[in-house]
Amino acid sequence: MCRRGPDGLISLLFVKVPMQSLPRPRSLPARTARPRTMLRFTPTAWAKLLFLRDYGSTEVGGFGISAAGDLLLVTDFVLVPQVCSVVTVAFDDVAVADYFDQQLDLGRQLEQVARIWIHTHPGNSAHPSHVDEETFERVFGRSDWAVMVIVACGGESYARLRFQAGPGGSLRLPLEVDFQTPFTASDQAAWEEEYLRCVRSQPGFSFPEDTLCEPRSLEDALGFDHPRQPRRQRHRLPQKPV
Amino acid sequence: MKILYVNNDGGGFADHIEIQDGTSVAQLFSQRVTNGKPSDYLIRVNRQPAASDQLLLPGDRVTFTPVKIEGA
């Protein structure tokens, strides 16, 4: 027999005790609130995304690979061959088709490999441009659902889910690095090889280096508490003909 | 006859489907894509670019993949 009184106390078997001292029933979980929908990255996938964001001086883009059975958990970030500038990224159409074929050959489902579109921004803003919005609508609007993710050089990030169910709609998603999932070690040599194989810089399109933001360190981005490191040297993108 | 058909629209589709003998690429597109133009897709048969009048053969792998994925 339990009744809440106007004084903020609960009458329990006629004994008044302050609400906060009531023991939590053992049968209930510690948190009963429904978990928020969020986009999660494994630490390895997030580290790879930041490594590729910061490797050169251009934007880069790719697809997030979702875990089977947990489509809002990104376990990898995969580049496709693309032509980039400091402020643009354009995937090669044939390379996108090859990517679909390769992923299907690996036994993955399309919803795992083709729904999370990720690209970087050179400055501090992760806000989508009108080009981003047009692509998100035209290309990804035909799917039941898709997520656009933008990670800015300065550390800001943006994720938005769009979906077709019911009247359709879109929803900003919090973005989180999930340290509770199994994850593999970093492989910077392989990430570098992937970058050099996929990213071509658009000739004649560059900004002075000092107009670009200084990327946050990986430790900062992952939230580690550590002493500030000296400014690191930015990797220079080899200028390859398109 | 059966072909492997791949298209990311809707829920995403990558499976074998039954089509009539003599079906062309353009006919398959009109049968399968209700809301879109051929120019919105790269259409390939067995990983090669396909002409609209190309006739499909048993076991072909036909993919409709998006084009012009661009950000800024």
Ligand SMILES: [Zn+2]
């Ligand atoms: Zn953008």
